[in-house]
Structures are given as structure tokens and as C-alpha cells.
Amino acid sequence: DSGVTQTPKHLITATGQRVTLRCSPRSGDLSVYWYQQSLDQGLQFLIQYYNGEERAKGNILERFSAQQFPDLHSELNLSSLELGDSALYFCASSVRLATNEQFFGPGTRLTVL
Amino acid sequence: GENVEQHPSTLSVQEGDSAVIKCTYSDSASNYFPWYKQELGKGPQLIIDIRSNVGEKKDQRIAVTLNKTAKHFSLHITETQPEDSAVYFCAAEQINKFYFGSGTKLNVKP
Numbered sequence: 001d002s003g004v005t006q007t008p009k010h011l012i013t014a015t016g017q018r019v020t021l022r023c024s025p026r027s028g029d030l031s032v033y034w035y036q037q038s039l040d041q042g043l044q045f046l047i048q049y050y051n052g053e054e055r056a057k058g059n060i061l062e063r064f065s066a067q068q069f070p071d072l073h074s075e076l077n078l079s080s081l082e083l084g085d086s087a088l089y090f091c092a093s094s095v096r097l098a099t100n101e102q103f104f105g106p107g108t109r110l111t112v113l
Numbered sequence: 114g115e116n117v118e119q120h121p122s123t124l125s126v127q128e129g130d131s132a133v134i135k136c137t138y139s140d141s142a143s144n145y146f147p148w149y150k151q152e153l154g155k156g157p158q159l160i161i162d163i164r165s166n167v168g169e170k171k172d173q174r175i176a177v178t179l180n181k182t183a184k185h186f187s188l189h190i191t192e193t194q195p196e197d198s199a200v201y202f203c204a205a206e207q208i209n210k211f212y213f214g215s216g217t218k219l220n221v222k223p
């Protein structure tokens with residue numbers, strides 16, 4: 001157990017809908033990263049927050065947004081969902097900014113029908 | 114942006130043999146190179162990492178080498194065991210952004 005929690009574990013929804021994925025980092029970790037893992041595109045970095053502020057942006061679609069709250073938990077919002085958004089979404093946390101060990105959560109499996 | 118290529122995509126070895134997975138990166142600005150192991154149904158787990166100012170790092174049966182000039186780094190697993198069977202990912206970090214290889218499925222046959 002990495003100490004990073006993600007909810008829900010599974011999510012099934014329809015095209016056009018909006019969902020929110022939640023991540024609680026390990027106690028004491030200030031940095032949160034979001035990743036998308038799909039069969040055809042592998043593991044893709046989406047976005048990173050550090051102590052409530054956005055620090056780095058990867059291949060995150062405009063339909064997706066994220067935030068990190070004062071208690072350091074983070075949420076990833078996915079809207080206008082398409083079939084291609086079906087994937088595993090991972091959250092990872094680390095104590096400081098990059099170049100430090102990232103601890104991954106168990107992931108949320110999103111299925112868009 | 115950075116492009117990380119990983120080979121091979123699958124690797125099958127006999128228990129006790131060594132396994133080597135190779136990655137190349139494109140941008141010399143990348144300065145941190147972690148390796149992750151992902152078991153079925155779980156999130157990736159860091160197994161070893163190396164920074165750009167180091168050429169080699171070892172942790173028990175696992176070692177990583179980095180050639181900055183050639184822009185490639187490799188994971189070496191010695192005395193493989195069935196529990197080493199998993200998907201392994203390399204990554205390169207650049208200004209807080211992580212770029213991952215496509216993964217190598219390692220199968221260790223008992």
C-alpha cells in the first residue's frame with residue numbers, strides 16, 4: 001500500500017457526461033501528479049500540483065481540469081466525455097517537486113459507454 | 114517535448130537469468146530517470162532511479178546505467194525470480210514533467 005488513495009475504483013458513465021476523480025496524497029506529501037494510462041497511448045502525464053498551485057502541465061485536454069485543495073487532496077474533472085477517455089487514471093504524490101520518489105495510487109478505471 | 118522509447122516490448126527469461134530493458138530519450142534537458150514496476154491491477158511502483166550526474170546505480174539485484182552522451186539508460190535485473198514478472202516502465206523527467214516509455218512486459222519462467 002503506497003498510502004495514496006483514489007476514489008472511486010471504478011466508474012462507468014456515458015458519453016457527454018462529466019465525472020470527478022479524487023486523490024488523497026500520502027500524509028506530508030505536497031505534490032500531486034495525475035496520469036492517464038490507456039492501452040494505445042501508455043502512461044501519459046497530465047498535470048502536477050504543488051501545495052495548491054499548478055506547477056506543470058502535460059498532455060491534458062481542455063475538457064479536463066484539476067485542482068488541489070488546502071488539505072492537499074486533489075480532484076481531476078473530466079467533462080464532455082468521449083469513448084476515447086476510457087482509461088486508468090492514476091494519481092501520484094511526492095514530498096517535494098519532481099526528482100523525488102513518486103508514490104502511485106491504485107488508480108480509477110473509467111469506462112465511457 | 115521529450116520522446117522516450119523503450120525496448121523490448123516483451124521479454125521472457127528463465128528464472129535465474131538476467132534481464133535488460135533499454136530506453137532512449139531525445140532531450141538533453143531531461144535530468145531524472147526513474148524506473149517503475151507495475152503489477153496487474155496496481156499502480157506503478159518506483160524500483161530504482163538515476164539522476165543525470167550519475168552513470169550507474171545499483172540496489173541489490175537491480176541496477177540502472179545512464180549514458181548521457183548517447184541519451185540512453187538501461188535497467189538490469191540479475192538472478193530473476195518469478196515475482197519479477199510485471200510490466201516495467203522507464204521515464205524521463207524535465208521541469209516537473211514526466212515522459213514514460215511504452216513499457217516492457219517481463220515474464221520470468223520458473
